[in-house]
Amino acid sequence: MEWIKGIADVLKLGPRYLFAGMVLAGGALFLPTTVHKKLGLSDWIVAYRSWVGLVFAVCAVLTALSALLWLWRRLRLAWETKQERTAIVERLQKLTEPEKQILRYYFAKNTRSNFLRHQDGVVAGLAAIGVIYLASRTGTLTEGFAYNISDYAWKIIRENPHVLLGETNFYRCDKPDSPWGF
Numbered sequence: 265m266e267w268i269k270g271i272a273d274v275l276k277l278g279p280r281y282l283f284a285g286m287v288l289a290g291g292a293l294f295l296p297t298t299v300h301k302k303l304g305l306s307d308w309i310v311a312y313r314s315w316v317g318l319v320f321a322v323c324a325v326l327t328a329l330s331a332l333l334w335l336w337r338r339l340r341l342a343w344e345t346k347q348e349r350t351a352i353v354e355r356l357q358k359l360t361e362p363e364k365q366i367l368r369y370y371f372a373k374n375t376r377s378n379f380l381r382h383q384d385g386v387v388a389g390l391a392a393i394g395v396i397y398l399a400s401r402t403g404t405l406t407e408g409f410a411y412n413i414s415d416y417a418w419k420i421i422r423e424n425p426h427v428l429l430g431e432t433n434f435y436r437c438d439k440p441d442s443p444w445g446f
Contacts, residue, residue: 279330282323289320348394349416355393356420361430362386367395367421368428368435370413379408379439387411408438 277285292300292309293316300306309316359367363386369378377399380387390396395417403409413421421427 277326279327279334282327282330286320286323286327289316289323292316293320352394352414352417353420355395356417356424356427359427359430360386361432362436363390364428364430365432365434365436366390367413367417368433369437370418371421371425371428372435376418377410377412378437379403380411380436381405381408381438382411384438407440 292305293313297306300309366378366380366386367390370376378396380396382388382391382398382403383405387396391398391411394414396411396413399410399412401409
């Protein structure tokens, strides 16, 4: 039963340790015997060659699997990012007037942050598609919460300001003006 735990521990090793094990076992298997003799390992390598080969094979397979998994995650992330950005561009072409009013604030004030009430469906809709996001959980129901515009939405709207043209030229911020002027 203890050997099963040992196998599980090997499977949990990070790729750098597996790669190091593969290199060491590969060196023991494939280096010339003169190098083995200089290192004083020739008798040990002859006695345990099959085990060293097994370690090499297991480490090589697990290293390859780790590399393929890393590559898969990177490709999937790139694909998901592309899909999200495509959805944002399509959605920015179909903005309603209340959504445009919220987004106009960012550009009228040249700021990346706006205080909005997150119980508002328009705000929630823009946040759901990734145009804006909740920047801080600190806020109140009357003053709102800080919502930042996403970098990609900022870039797209800067390049295509016509998407904010609408029935009005109003912009919206839910934070009330302070009676003290700040």
